[in-house]
Amino acid sequence: MKKWLNWFRLARLENDLDRELSYHVERRVQDLVDAGASAAEARRQATLELGGLTQVREEVRDVWLTRWLRDFFYDLRFSARTFRRNPAFTTTVVLSLALGIGAATAIYSLVDQVVLHALPVRDPQRLVLVDWNGDQVASGFGSWNLMSYPICRDLQQQGRxxxxxxxxxxxxxxxxxxxxxxxxxxxxxxxxxFAVLGVGPALGRVLGEEDDRAPGSSPVVVLSYDFWKTQLGGSADVLGRKLLINQHPMTVVGVAAPEFRGIDVGAVPSLWIPASMSAAAIPRFEEQLDRRKRWMQVLARLQPGVSLIEARTGLQPWFKAMLQEDLRRAGFPAITAERRQRFLASTLELTPAPQGHSSLRRRMAQPLWVLFAATGVLLALACLNVAGLFLARGAARGREIVTRLALGASRGRIGRQLIADSVLLAVAGGALGVAAAPLAVRALIAFLPGDVAPNALQSTVDSRMLAFALLASVAAGLMSGVVPAIRAGRGVLSVLSQRGAGFSGGVRLRKAIVTLQIAFSLILVIAAALFVRTLTGLLARGPGFETTRLISFTLDPVRNGYNPMETSRLIRRVYEELQAPGIAESTGVTRFALLTGGSWNDPFTIQTNERTTTDHDINVNAISPGFLATLGVRVVAGRDFDAHDSRPPGQSGRRSALVNEAFVQHYLRGRNPLGVRIGEGSGPDAVADVEVVGVVTNFSYRGMREKAEMVLFPMFEGDDGGGTFYLRVRQTPEAAYSSIRAAVRKADPALPILSFRTVDEQVARSLTNERLLAALSTAFGGLALLLSLVGLYGVMSFVASQRTPEIGIRLALGATRSDALWLVLRDALLMIGAGAVIALPVVEALGRLVESLLFGVTPADPATIAMATLAMVLAAVCASYIPARRAAMANPVDALRFD
Amino acid sequence: MFVPSPRFPIPQGTLDMLILQILSLEPAHGYGIAQRLEQISRSVVQINQGSLYPALHRLEQRGWLAAEWKQSETGREAKFYSLTSSGREQLAAEKDSWRRLAGAVQLIFDEGSQA
Incomplete structure (x- = not known):
């Protein structure tokens, strides 16, 4: 490695060596002259003894820098000189490659951070996620892969x-x-x-088994390093301080290690709370020890030497026995025989989890891989472009290369020179790409919706990103340099034989390259069209209600210590305050916010002439009077809730429900839905006694894609856990916020207003993936189109100028201009057609991979593909028309005089 | 007819050791080392002077020699080489392994003569 540095002080080394050798020679000459030799004779002998000065110099140089390395540096220097003389060519090539490498590096950085990067914990490769595969007969809340706390305890006994x-x-x-x-x-x-992950404290201690003995026993927390630094100023006296968590005082016992940010890259916690205190962290949650409550992810560290397969197989006997035991346990719900079957058929699933568990990864992994593949195609396209440019330049450099060959350079040596050319340019492009990549990554991260829990994504250049960029650059350099290099070796004979004509420029090869480019960009353009249609389709369809001037915010009083009854009262109070004139045109409240990805859902029992149960969970929500009117959801049969539908506090049992059209269509087809009785739950003990009083139009609940069956109950029933308010306002959201703030303050000055935003914004957030894919695929498609059009234009210009004499002859013999135009354009159309023929089967094959990301359009949608292909063909024809026209418009006389 | 030369060519790798040995006595410039080598070679071994400079630069690159420009005995500036501490260790190591090699070879010869 140190040797490399010698390259930079080569001039000084050479100078020193010259002085050193001349001192030697002169001393020797002096000695010989003193001994009686003539000056000339002495000089001859002195050099002879050394075996020739040039020889010595060359050998010493080999010591400084290994021969091949030195040659490579000379090649690079030569390349750099040539490029300085050719700024237009150099800029085009470097920019093309910077674009390709920069885009690939930026997306790779996200793929790495979201999907690939292992947690900064001890030996992350041995971490596995434990999941229940089958029916747990348990109700749950949370994201994915949920199990109960007692199961985690059971698994801790599986020390084998x-x-x-x-x-x-x-x-x-x-x-x-x-x-x-x-x-x-x-x-x-x-x-x-903390013990299993192998994460220690930066200050104080981390949580241990002693904090998790019995519910409520250990009101302590450990802070994250970032939270400690940013929110508490990194003060050393933080230990022993009391924080209020949902009004429960908890003591800080430590700060976790700085590099540890939890196990979810998409949600960084500010602090860690022992499970024993879950009732404090989750209001009204008393089911920590309930085996039928799934709410936690379970992760485990495999014993050294135990493989994942061995663990999975080895655990099944215990697991099956536990299922049997569960069935006999007191409090196990009454279930149908079929469900019992499903419960008993459950298995325990283990998956590798060196990256931890992340909802963000689950949501983003597929779109990110798709985008990464797209940047791969884009980079390949850029390389093809550069290869084309090199071929064209190779044609111009033909004479230089022939001369060097004639002077005795080997073909390998010249090929190496050409590779050095392209590697140098690719590394320059890569450096530019890496410089730009963090900006792109920052923009992409900003695209992700922010939440209470920040994500751990960073836009800094790290070693993994650099390694990738370097790899991509060298690969790009080799890819774009190898073909021209091989050609240069082969083209020699043809140059020598057809004097003056120069290289043919590898026209056939360049045409092949352009054909491939067209194929690649067509793939990207079709992908862009599909993703844009998905997004516009979703936006055009809308959520099933009017979003303009609609704003929303959430109140969560239970976290401020309210009990359910008080919560209901508070929500109703704020609801009434907001009815004051001047705040909003109309106001409504719902138990759970729309378009956040989550929902309340349960199976239902339906009582008509017969008793049936739904075949899957139905979305449920509770709404206040005026909610439907505020959103503009129509009641198509029956009536909206009124004040009489909410049961008075203290009474139990719901009285009425609304269902949506999808519910009617699916479960009450051909019946009058009004008066039908339904009830939550599907077990034999479920009671269907709530009357359906109306039917509403379908609207989205979890996300924009879904308008599934839904049941709505009335709010203000004395057991509400909180609510999200929807207001149709006249003024700006900012102006509305201050009146809302005032109304909430009047009810409780300490209550925070959460998630205040316009519903349009909420729609945009819920469409993050779709927007990301549409925006980036359009950008990539556009760039790809541009790159291939440049390539096409270049080749067509060359072809046209080559055929100008022929065209001249034809024109002189009476061909029309349009004949001539066609002659050249035919070549272009052939390439475009061949490109399409290559691209379309690939699109067909790749379609399956993106199918789940699309909406309202299939990957093989003929209209979309036809439109994209047409756009591509039109653009390509335009690009080749210009050189074709130039050739066709040539004066026959000039054209014939061409050579 | 083959006439064996009284001087035999220097074994591979020995030149480096000789240079280190010469410089272990006192710092010297290239020509000085060449003269010392010449004295040795006149009597015993044959050294190609051309390989002296590559060897010096190789040893310098490895950090066994340090070099500086100083006035020589003729008053002109010359590049003087001296042994670094790691060069001294290297010389000791090479001497040691040389001694062991020579001893081993001698042992084999002795055995041969007994047989």
């Missing part, structure tokens, strides 16, 4: 396979560090969490 097991759940808490309440992200973890 696991070195340790922990469980965790995300929680949003109201946190007060001394003053105002702010929403914050927390991770509820079993006592084994």
């Amino acid at each position: 396979f696991f070195e340790g097991v922990f469980c965790r759940a995300e929680a949003r808490i109201n946190l007060s560090v001394g003053g105002e309440q702010v929403p914050a992200a927390a991770e509820i973890v079993s006592g084994s969490y």
